[in-house]
Amino acid sequence: MEALDSGARLNAYSFNYNEILGGSIMSTSPKKIFTRIDSTRYTAYNLGNFREIPQIARLSEEQLFEIEVVGRVLPFKTNNFVVDKLIDWDKVPDDPMFVLTFPQREMLLPHHYEEMARLVKAGESSSVIREAADRIRLELNPHPAGQLDLNVPYLDGKPLHGMQHKYRETVLFFPSPGQTCHAYCTFCFRWPQFVGLSGLKFASREAEQLVAYLKAHPEVTDVLFTGGDPLLMSARRLADYLEPLIAAxxxxxxxxxxxxxxxxxWPYRFLTDADSDHIVSLLRKVAASGKHLAIMAHFNHPRELEPQEVQQAIQRLRSTGAVIRTQSPVLRHINDDPALWARMWNMQVDLGCVPYYMFLARDTGAQHYFAVPLVRAWEIFREAYQRVSGLGRTVRGPSMSTCPGKVQVLGVAETKGEKVITMRFLQGRNPDWIHRPFFAEYDDKATWLDELKPAFGQPRFFFEEELDRIYRESAFASS
Known part of the structure; x- marks a missing residue:
């Protein structure tokens, strides 16, 4: 595509978008689909400058102070698109997109908040505040599910710290230039990536090591580039990782x-950024290589799908041959409503995306603030699932990404005179665990697997003995 200025490029995509959809979603003419926007230049907001956001004047000084306190512990970054296009400032502070991107007081436990607030009010030095913040962070289970202990793979006896290999078929790769995001989600389970805790950040610059590892492990069929956000990288840097993988x-x-x-x-990443055309061409090259290219897109609320920029970016990505699969955790204060989920899945299908996963809030960071009990999450999933057609029933969940694997809550049942929670593995450290149903005592307050007890008087769940052995072998291998 020839070079265009940002306004012309947006108008061009408006025409292509309408042409692709054939008017099935919107009957608006191409000229009206997209109003020319002058705010396509990325502006980040964080603790250092968030008070410069024009709409922030709606908040009280107490609310601003709370953002500053919590933002000293949990990562905080947003941007002008999120602020101007996604947040409904008339509903702040209860607006779900505001909660998704701005720290809230309750995201810290009361004693943690009071400690940080006291230091900030006293004007303590940055080193003292940082020391206290790091101590609190280490109490928030910064790397759940065995990420440091069990998931780091080895090549020629050396650990590959920029990769994880938990499930047989899939390797996760963390390109070092992609270990940040256009904005940070307040629930993010990879929050240690963004706060600089030594030893708690996954990143790799070595595409050659990735290729070598895949050659040594023929059981691996999938590579997941993750972060952070790999698509924040420049097209040139992303090509440094993708092209060797294809060439191999x-x-x-x-x-x-x-x-x-x-x-x-930041949908402008695919529309008007300086290298948008190049990144789209690169993704088209990957899809044309014969490898299935899947964009694992995170959408937590249907409002994120409403802006025309987002819808056009989706269509431009789909034009590369990529399949967009969507996922999100179910989160208190943001999306714990079955009608909302049904609306989101239906919108995604309308836009050509494939609903993929409903997750549960990971047991890290601000889980106490976001977590929905397992039983309630299953009810939300079930009620939402009933409201979509078969095209939306590709979604799986609710699923916990636990240490032994991805555990799906199948529902509540009564068997042998006992009310139980029924579960199964969708992925497991041992593939033989997959789709084996197992049962826990009914507990409508539990939010994670380790809060459940095996049903029917069993001392342990069926996988726990083998998981213990995996831990022992991993400890021996790393010693």
Whole structure:
């Protein structure tokens, strides 16, 4: 595509978008689909400058102070698109998109908040505040599910700290230039990536190591580029990772996945950024190589799908041959409503995306603030699932990404005179665990697997003995 200024490029995409959809979603003429916007230049907001946001004047000084206190512990970054296009400032502070991107007092436990507030009010030095923040962070389970202990793979006896290999078929790769995002989600389970805790950040600059590892592990069929957000990288840097992977012509590699929030938080990445055309061409090249290209897009609320920029970015990505699969955790204060989920899944299908996963809030960071009890999450999933057609029933969930694997809550049942929670693995450290149903005592307050007890008087769940052995072997291998 020839070079265009931002306004012309947006108008061009408006025409292509309407042409692609054939008016099935919007009957608006191309000229009216997209109002020319002058705010396509990225502006980040964080603790240092968030008071400069024009709409922030709606908040009280107490609310601003709370943002500053919580933002000293949990990462905080937003941008002008999120502020101007996604947040309903008339509903702040209860607006779900505001909660999704701005720290809230209750995201810290009361004693943690009071400690940080006291230091900030006293005007303590940055080093003292940082020391206290790091101590609090270490109490928030910064790397759940064995990420440091069990998931780091080895090549020639050396650990590859920029990768994770938890499930047989799939390797996660963390390109170092992609270990940040256009904006940070307040629930993010990878929050340690963004706060600089030594030893708690996954990143790799070595595409060659990735290729070598895949050659040594023919069981791997999928590589997931993750972060942070790999699509925040420049097209040139992303090509440094993708092109060697394609050029290697690995017979076992069938699927390349890229996890991203850019479609929601900065759709101009695919429309008007300086290298938008180049990144689209690169993704088209990957899809044309014969590898299945999957964009794992994170959408947490249907409002994120409403802006025309987002819808056009979706269509431009789809034009590369990529399949966009969507996922989100179910979150208190943001999306714990079955009608909302049904609306979101239906919108995604209308836009050509594939609903993929409903997750549960991970047991890290501000889980106490966001977590929905397992039983309630299943009810939300079930009620939303009933409101979509078969095209939307590709979604799986609610699922916990636990240490032994992805555990799906199948529902509540009564068997042998006992009310139980029924579960199964969708992924497991041992593939033989997958789709084996197992049962826990009914508990309508539990929010995670480790809060449940096995049903029927069993001392342990069926997988726990083998999981213990995996831990022992991992400890031996790393010693």
């Amino acid at each position: 012509e690995l017979p076992n590699l069938r699927h390349i996945r890229i996890g991203t929030k850019a479609l929601s938080y």
